[in-house]
Amino acid sequence: xxxxxxxxxxxxxxxxxxxxxxxxxxxxxxxxxxxxxxxxxxxxxxxxxxxxxxxxxxxxxxxxxxxxxxxxxxxxxxxxxxxxxxxxxxxxxxxxxxxxxxxxxxxxxxxxxxxxxxxxxxxxxxxxxxxxxxxxxxxxxxxxxxxxxxxxxxxxxxxxxxxxxxxxxxxxxxxxxxxxxxxxxxxxxxxxxxxxxxxxxxxxxxxxxxxxxxxxxxxxxxxxxxxxxxxxxxxxxxxxxxxxxxxxxxxxxxxxxxxxxxxxxxxxxxxxxxxxxxxxxxxxxxxxxxxxxxxxxxxxxxxxxxxxxxxxxxxxxxxxxxxxxxxxxxxxxxxxxxxxxxxxxx
Amino acid sequence: xxxxxxxxxxxxxxxxxxxxxxxxxxxxxxxxxxxxxxxxxxxxxxxxxxxxxxxxxxxxxxxxxxxxxxxxxxxxxxxxxxxxxxxxxxxxxxxxxxxxxxxxxxxxxxxxxxxxxxxxxxxxxxxxxxxxxxxxxxxxxxxxxxxxxxxxxxxxxxxxxxxxxxxxxxxxxxxxxxxxxxxxxxxxxxxxxxxxxxxxxxxxxxxxxxxxxxxxxxxxxxxxxxxxxxxxxxxxxxxxxxxxxxxxxxxxxxxxxxxxxxxxxxxxxxxxxxxxxxxxxxxxxxxxxxxxxxxxxxxxxxxxxxxxxxxxxxxxxxxxxxxxxxxxxxxxxxx
Amino acid sequence: xxxxxxxxxxxxxxxxxxxxxxxxxxxxxxxxxxxxxxxxxxxxxxxxxxxxxxxxxxxxxxxxxxxxxxxxxxxxxxxxxxxxxxxxxxxxxxxxxxxxxxxxxxxxxxxxxxxxxxxxxxxxxxxxxxxxxxxxxxxxxxxxxxxxxxxxxxxxxxxxxxxxxxxxxxxxxxxxxxxxxxxxxxxxxxxxxxxxxxxxxxxxxxxxxxxxxxxxxxxxxxxxxxxxxxxxxxxxxxxxxxxxxxxxxxxxxxxxxxxxxxxxxxxxxxxxxxxxxxxxxxxxxxx
Numbered sequence: 001x002x003x004x005x006x007x008x009x010x011x012x013x014x015x016x017x018x019x020x021x022x023x024x025x026x027x028x029x030x031x032x033x034x035x036x037x038x039x040x041x042x043x044x045x046x047x048x049x050x051x052x053x054x055x056x057x058x059x060x061x062x063x064x065x066x067x068x069x070x071x072x073x074x075x076x077x078x079x080x081x082x083x084x085x086x087x088x089x090x091x092x093x094x095x096x097x098x099x100x101x102x103x104x105x106x107x108x109x110x111x112x113x114x115x116x117x118x119x120x121x122x123x124x125x126x127x128x129x130x131x132x133x134x135x136x137x138x139x140x141x142x143x144x145x146x147x148x149x150x151x152x153x154x155x156x157x158x159x160x161x162x163x164x165x166x167x168x169x170x171x172x173x174x175x176x177x178x179x180x181x182x183x184x185x186x187x188x189x190x191x192x193x194x195x196x197x198x199x200x201x202x203x204x205x206x207x208x209x210x211x212x213x214x215x216x217x218x219x220x221x222x223x224x225x226x227x228x229x230x231x232x233x234x235x236x237x238x239x240x241x242x243x244x245x246x247x248x249x250x251x252x253x254x255x256x257x258x259x260x261x262x263x264x265x266x267x268x269x270x271x272x273x274x275x276x277x278x279x280x281x282x283x284x285x286x287x288x289x290x291x292x293x294x295x296x297x298x299x300x301x302x303x304x305x306x307x308x309x310x311x312x313x314x315x316x317x318x319x320x321x322x323x324x325x326x327x328x329x330x331x332x333x334x335x336x337x338x339x340x341x342x343x344x345x346x
Numbered sequence: 347x348x349x350x351x352x353x354x355x356x357x358x359x360x361x362x363x364x365x366x367x368x369x370x371x372x373x374x375x376x377x378x379x380x381x382x383x384x385x386x387x388x389x390x391x392x393x394x395x396x397x398x399x400x401x402x403x404x405x406x407x408x409x410x411x412x413x414x415x416x417x418x419x420x421x422x423x424x425x426x427x428x429x430x431x432x433x434x435x436x437x438x439x440x441x442x443x444x445x446x447x448x449x450x451x452x453x454x455x456x457x458x459x460x461x462x463x464x465x466x467x468x469x470x471x472x473x474x475x476x477x478x479x480x481x482x483x484x485x486x487x488x489x490x491x492x493x494x495x496x497x498x499x500x501x502x503x504x505x506x507x508x509x510x511x512x513x514x515x516x517x518x519x520x521x522x523x524x525x526x527x528x529x530x531x532x533x534x535x536x537x538x539x540x541x542x543x544x545x546x547x548x549x550x551x552x553x554x555x556x557x558x559x560x561x562x563x564x565x566x567x568x569x570x571x572x573x574x575x576x577x578x579x580x581x582x583x584x585x586x587x588x589x590x591x592x593x594x595x596x597x598x599x600x601x602x603x604x605x606x607x608x609x610x611x612x613x614x615x616x617x618x619x620x621x622x623x624x625x626x627x628x629x630x631x632x633x634x635x636x637x638x639x640x641x642x643x644x645x646x647x648x649x650x651x652x653x654x655x656x657x658x659x660x661x662x663x664x665x666x667x668x669x670x671x672x673x674x675x676x677x678x679x680x681x
Numbered sequence: 682x683x684x685x686x687x688x689x690x691x692x693x694x695x696x697x698x699x700x701x702x703x704x705x706x707x708x709x710x711x712x713x714x715x716x717x718x719x720x721x722x723x724x725x726x727x728x729x730x731x732x733x734x735x736x737x738x739x740x741x742x743x744x745x746x747x748x749x750x751x752x753x754x755x756x757x758x759x760x761x762x763x764x765x766x767x768x769x770x771x772x773x774x775x776x777x778x779x780x781x782x783x784x785x786x787x788x789x790x791x792x793x794x795x796x797x798x799x800x801x802x803x804x805x806x807x808x809x810x811x812x813x814x815x816x817x818x819x820x821x822x823x824x825x826x827x828x829x830x831x832x833x834x835x836x837x838x839x840x841x842x843x844x845x846x847x848x849x850x851x852x853x854x855x856x857x858x859x860x861x862x863x864x865x866x867x868x869x870x871x872x873x874x875x876x877x878x879x880x881x882x883x884x885x886x887x888x889x890x891x892x893x894x895x896x897x898x899x900x901x902x903x904x905x906x907x908x909x910x911x912x913x914x915x916x917x918x919x920x921x922x923x924x925x926x927x928x929x930x931x932x933x934x935x936x937x938x939x940x941x942x943x944x945x946x947x948x949x950x951x952x953x954x955x956x957x958x959x960x961x962x963x964x965x966x967x968x
Contacts, residue, residue, distance in 0.1 A: 080585055112588030125583035128678055129601050138597075139587050174677040190587055364808030368817075372824050483957075487950035489900055491907050492923055492942030495930045503933050510931050620815025624904050628927065639908055642823040654820050658812050 026093070027198050027230040028054040028077070033090035035069075035076055035254075044301045046072050047254045049090065051327065054198065057228040059220070061245035061262070063235060063277070069254040070234040074200045077232075078117055079107040094198070113143040116191035120203035122184035126175035132159070132186045133171030136193060143194040158189040163219055181212035188219065192229075199223075201233045205240055217244050238281050242266065247333075250274050253308040256327065260334040270336040270345060273309050307339065315340055350673060354666055361662060366418060369654050370411050373647040418655065424648035428640065433652035436637060442527035443514055444626070444633030448618045450530070450549055451556035456611070459561040463568025467576060468595055478565050485562030491624040494555045498628070501551060508551055509544075511629040516544040552629045556621055560614045567610040568603060575599035605676055612668045616661045706958025712951030720766030729757035731764040731917045740934050750936035752925060758936060761917035762944050768918045769948065772833055772911075773899040777891050779837035780898075784844025785887070791845070792852035803849070806842040814839045818901055822910040832911040836898045847890055851883040889959045896952035903945050919945050 035047040136155035159167035162185040205213035258271040310320040423433035466478040522533035533542035626635030641649035700707035735755035743750040749758035791802035825831035903920030905911035912918035919941040926937025
């Protein structure tokens with residue numbers, strides 16, 4: 001089983017930009033996903049019908065304020081929802097399998113080998129009492145059956161692949177001896193150890209310095225280029241989206257309000273919420289003081305009727321308070337969940 | 347490492363000095379004139395004066411303290427009023443029985459409490475969690491000496507499963523040849539099965555009673571730190587990597603939960619040092635606890651003083667050991 | 682009148698709702714309050730004089746005449762256990778009160794003056810805490826001689842470091858948050874008002890600790906009395922009563938020791954349940 005390093009990376013048959021691969025094959029396709037948190041005396045729906053797809057090699061951004069349900073959606077995909085959370089509807093298709101039908105054993109076989117995830121706080125994501133090498137060896141043993149010398153060689157390759165200099169030294173280090181950027185690279189190496197088809201990145205750069213953020217983004221882009229790695233990147237930062245993503249879905253209060261290619265979102269945002277987010281960002285960049293959209297993300301247990309954004313929306317009309325808008329196509333590849341997108345587009 | 351240990355030992359010196367001040371004060375200053383304890387009340391004034399002079403009791407108090415410290419550093423804790431032996435010899439000869447009892451009690455407590463704590467953390471909110479909580483509540487609420495008595499009533503008087511309190515071994519059976527001083531080990535090593543049987547029978551009840559008391563805090567800390575570890579970011583990340591649940595619980599989480607557990611074991615051992623005084627008294631166990639009980643009953647102050655200093659030193663050294671274990675087990679602790 | 686009745690029922694409804702949400706804490710409160718009432722009413726409830734000896738009826742098994750049986754002098758165990766509530770609660774509360782007062786005084790002085798004084802106070806506390814608790818209490822009680830006040834002092838001393846450390850850290854927290862407020866230009870009178878708001882919050886952990894310590898104090902007191910270092914005969918203290926019955930266990934007269942021990946276990950459990958429950962309530966992670 002001794003193979004040269006490069007061949008272990010998923011070979012790229014189609015060197016074209018992903019998303020261009022319009023054969024219709026989907027790596028991931030989430031449809032109508034509903035998740036609720038059940039407590040003894042109440043139950044709260046945190047995801048109310050989320051649709052999201054990712055084609056091979058595509059990097060999809062999911063943007064929203066904290067509390068919008070982005071992370072819950074990602075955890076639902078890998079089957080790691082907290083114990084109080086239950087999937088109450090919808091499907092999560094990974095290639096041709098509905099992940100929601102799998103039992104925990106089958107799901108575990110997929111996690112870390114075909115779907116991996118990286119997290120916001122890279123240093124806290126690594127066990128403080130284990131070295132990087134110890135973690136890599138365990139993951140390689142579980143998913144690839146590698147041990148001993150072979151595992152060491154493979155681990156070093158993986159660390160080198162994510163741009164960590166001197167892999168053998170890094171393997172001996174404990175998480176607290178790594179910088180945030182190094183820890184995130186190590187986490188990525190762990191996540192990629194068995195060449196997954198899909199990487200879920202939950203705020204991968206939020207906890208890092210600006211320069212390090214940029215490096216991690218470059219790394220994620222390189223992974224796509226080199227091994228056609230499909231990625232779903234959860235972030236609240238439109239800068240990350242602009243640099244990294246092909247397509248973006250805007251989430252609010254457990255639902256997707258708008259979805260479009262990245263260029264389109266910046267040129268012609270359709271939903272008032274998206275516009276608000278983008279102009280808030282613009283204002284921050286002009287450093288004219290931090291002002292975001294007035295109001296707050298609603299508490300999910302007191303979700304407003306109708307469009308959940310209407311209490312904060314300056315364009316809200318009676319219909320918005322009564323009926324929940326569905327995502328509809330406003331242009332090719334662009335859909336908006338707003339009753340008034342047509343009027344607002346003018 | 348050696349430098350670290352040396353520094354920690356240096357830090358112990360002021361604490362141990364403070365401890366000697368306390369023991370000295372307790373036994374020399376408060377009970378009034380120690381000479382009353384050393385001499386028969388019928389002795390003449392001259393005899394009293396001579397003995398006081400010889401014992402240095404007429405010197406200023408700080409000279410007496412320095413003399414005491416000087417003696418302690420030489421291992422001279424004074425002579426027992428009762429046995430007339432050097433207190434240190436008395437203590438040393440009674441250390442092993444107490445060590446054997448507390449060691450087995452602690453091992454038993456750990457063997458029961460850690461799995462229980464892990465189970466309670468993994469299956470939180472289920473019956474096993476409630477059982478462990480209930481056990482913890484009862485375990486710390488019941489006086490050990492009372493549990494000892496109830497155990498004797500049930501297992502000796504009612505069921506005849508275990509012998510009546512008889513010390514470490516039945517009086518009918520000669521103790522095993524001394525190798526380590528622990529009867530269990532010595533009878534095993536010498537193949538003395540008769541002694542081993544009697545030793546285990548004698549040890550079972552007092553060790554189990556102490557273990558029952560020690561279990562509760564150990565199970566609680568195991569549960570709490572396992573829950574913290576299982577809910578941590580690194581556990582979620584380990585799960586996202588598809589590692590098997592057994593590895594996540596027993597390697598990733600437990601390895602982190604062990605650190606607070608070690609501290610708790612040391613704290614509980616201090617508690618056992620107190621409990622053993624009561625339990626040895628009930629079970630006629632010829633250890634330090636019984637010795638100090640007799641010392642108190644007969645106002646044998648040098649013996650009491652020696653015991654307190656001795657057990658406090660053991661306790662303080664135990665925490666030194668904990669610190670060293672932390673260095674070995676937690677990579678975040680820097681030397 | 683009706684208004685008061687409505688108010689009362691609302692209060693009671695609130696209380697029962699709280700109890701249903703915190704059944705464990707409620708059980709603890711129930712035990713302690715219940716035992717407290719029994720102790721107060723002991724002269725009315727107790728069928729016999731707790732000090733009365735009756736050699737003709739000694740060591741009788743529990744019966745309708747003597748609910749918990751009689752002891753080696755023919756004393757009525759039930760009456761003595763009832764009166765024991767007064768003694769043991771008194772010792773527990775007394776020890777906690779003295780320990781709390783002394784400890785928090787040391788802690789606040791250390792926190793207030795800082796520097797040298799802080800250092801000296803806290804190192805002193807380290808030394809007291811270096812002793813295994815029961816053994817230090819044993820030494821103090823042994824030296825002072827057996828009596829209830831000495832027992833209380835012995836147990837209180839052991840607990841002083843706990844309160845000193847806790848109150849020192851709480852004091853520093855309050856002070857720094859008040860400084861922060863003052864620095865933000867909040868007026869002095871407002872700062873004083875806020876201090877009153879901060880106080881209960883900061884005292885909560887100390888209160889929890891006191892409840893737990895109360896259980897420990899009763900256990901230690903009983904242990905010391907059991908080996909003859911605390912309360913003396915004929916005082917109806919639970920530990921002494923267990924000690925009296927101890928030699929009778931191997932001859933089968935279990936009740937002499939059993940009932941006083943059960944009383945200790947239930948009392949300590951009550952205090953611990955309250956302490957644990959409150960600790961959980963105050964734990965921010967629970968929300």
